[in-house]
Amino acid sequence: MAHLIRVGCSGRLSKYSSVVGATRSMSTAWWRHVEPAPKDPILGVSEAFLADPSPHKVNVGVGAYRDDNGKPVVLNCVREAERRIGGNLNMEYLPMGGSVKMVEETLKLAYGDNSDLIKDKRIAAVQALSGTGACRLFADFQKRFSPDSHVYIPVPTWSNHHNIWRDANVPQRTFHYYHPETKGLDFASMMDDIKNAPNGSFFLLHACAHNPTGVDPTEEQWKEISYQFKVKGHFAFFDMAYQGFASGDPERDAKSIRIFLEDGHQIGCSQSYAKNMGLYGQRVGCLSVVCEDEKQAVAVKSQLQQLARPMYSNPPVHGALIVSTILGDPELKNLWLKEVKGMADRIIGMRTALRENLENLGSPLSWEHVTKQIGMFCYSGMTPEQVDRLTNEFHIYMTRNGRISMAGVTTGNVGYLAKAIHEVTKSS
């Protein structure tokens, strides 16, 4: 029969505790030692915003697009695609690598409609759980097949990048990127870091609309970076979460990648449809790795699948169907391109409005960076203390690094926002 051992249970379970038994009705408490985890710095902002009852509250925290009424948007092309696929079907498992059609269309966006790499089948690609999932799959792959490598991450970057490569057990190093004095790119230091890194290092690059700073290298600078990468034999991993969203033109936003491809780099790339198709919660993305030839691409893809299988077996079908329906139909694709440009234009308009408002208020500071930076985010340069004041006194929510999600700015709140920012920064 079962032995019932009663032991005095202390508050903490030590790894070396001797027999810890349990009676039939009084189990040991397994999790008493579990500490509460810190709130996610980005997603925690939205939670706080939702809890705030103030009628004046403004959410410029998480990077999700809002229209000029501050409302989330489902693109018309998406609604139409859903109408077509709804009631269809079956909900069978996708292959481990995801929807073939969706991946095909997605590669064209990043690599070009007429890409030789695509024609020659040199790209190993799998559907992934949006940008996060693509980055994580790559990080796991990097750990498994380049186990001694580090990853160089720009300062600053999206905070979750650090979590992703950490959980994949890939050691991290940083490289200079943002220049606080100019609120622009610290190109010289960045190039130094690239040159000083050991040959063959892995670098994480934001293809466009750098998150959180909105600061991108110019085309000329990208060319120099690419050249230096060749000299050093570095591996470039592009995180492209905002294609189309930055300039309004997807081809233009992929320029950095195209430059690297032209120089013959075999890159890795994470793509996300969260923002540019507004498919946030559907978790649709793609991970691609350029290989030497078709055979290698097949091998690499099979290994990526081996990493996906014990994580989630195969990716969700709904969002992928939406994407392939839109991109596979010329009319819908055109509609999408128009709508993406519309979103990008509204944001560019808000940048101008915010800057003008601040200048008209007589701010002693320069707000040039608001219109120079690109994409969803503006790195305002405000300190955490100033951000706290914005939240506590004005009910304005943003991450404490001073990052403003321009998508949350509307003609209705830009004046209020400018006043508040002016208030907390005018004495600095």
Added chain:
Amino acid sequence: MHGGNASGSSSPADRRLSALVRHLEGSSRDGIDAGNHSIAAAPTSGSYGGRNSVFDHVVMGPEDPILGVTVAYNKDPSPVKMNLGVGAYRTEEGKPLVLNVVRRAEQMLVNDSSRVKEYLPIVGLADFNKLSAKLILGADSPAVQENRVTTVQCLSGTGSLRVGAEFLARHYHQHTILIPQPTWGNHPKVFGLAGLSVKTYRYYDPSTRGLDFEGLMEDLGSAPSGAIVLFHACAHNPTGVDPTAQQWEQIRQLARSKALLPFFDSAYQGFASGNLDTDAQSVRMFVKDGGECIVAQSFAKNMGLYGERVGALSIVCRNADVAGRVESQLKLVIRPMYSNPPIHGASIVATVLKDRNMFQEWTVELKAMADRIINMRTQLFDALRSRGTPGDWSHIIKQIGMFTFTGLNSKQVAFMTKEYHIYMTSDGRISMAGLSSRTVPHLADAIHAAVTRLA
């Protein structure tokens, strides 16, 4: 493929680089031979050829044993081919099935123009989480009422298992997990990659084609105190062999006495017996004694939502405070994996579970699926008996759920694939859901031939 060497080529990239080289100071730089003014081909630059990719050493990964069956099946042109590999339900006509109630729920969602596609919270859709917990633990479960349960939406069963395993690897003092022998092929990989040390306990008895209860009790009895134990809540995959209620009670007592941590994989609730509550008894028994446990739920089969990847991980804790802290740590596992879960499938499930009529309809459709499978078991058993196929085939009707562990060996399986175009996993597991009244005879013929011609 780009062959040749740098000196002979004249691509735009080469010309640009040559021009740059000429402007360099004479001193050496990394990778540049100052004397020859040439630049060594970088590992990642394909256009130079002759140099390896940083991933050149990557070998072809093995085919997934289960999903690979479907790949092979698809390639076969035979008109009599049968796919008894992956566990996805099929109708009598051999077609996949979208439940009516799911179709309706989806239409409601699509037609609701106020719905948006925003990110879910990291832990997923709140409604879905609450309803899922109630479904497996029971609507009147004290654990739920006392807020002692933290439930997070995950990517189907696989995702729930992986997130739970990662949490355990970080926060639980024992890193050994015991899994039944045999088990779903993906289990060891999920737990291994999460950082747990995988051991097995005896489960299936090939001589009886039933449960090796004595072996199971012995192995759990000699497990290290506090070890994690994986239990299939019902309809064990791949064998279809489940403990009886009495056996579960004995397992529970033993587990609690050794402070073993139960981790349930519930992928077939409602699908096994046709009754949702019956199929949840094993889990509820453990929760009832006030102890802690973990449950991974999948809605792939019982709601037919396979590709939507809908599942939930529940951790039953001693009190609400602990549950809150555990939840916060689960978020730290999820965020660097995929940030937040996909919304579509979970919305469908929540819609169905919260509407009394739709819930009712669902139980009816669920029972119909389970009944069809039980019917196929009977038909196959009868067909083998009428052919006089040697051996005792009663396990076909004794086993439960989607799968039958036939007892056929890999040689016999290969024979059946080659001669009869029947696709199944090499361990002899067949998915009953892939059978129909029309195809049972063909399968019976194949089994008969395999058993009589090959040992």
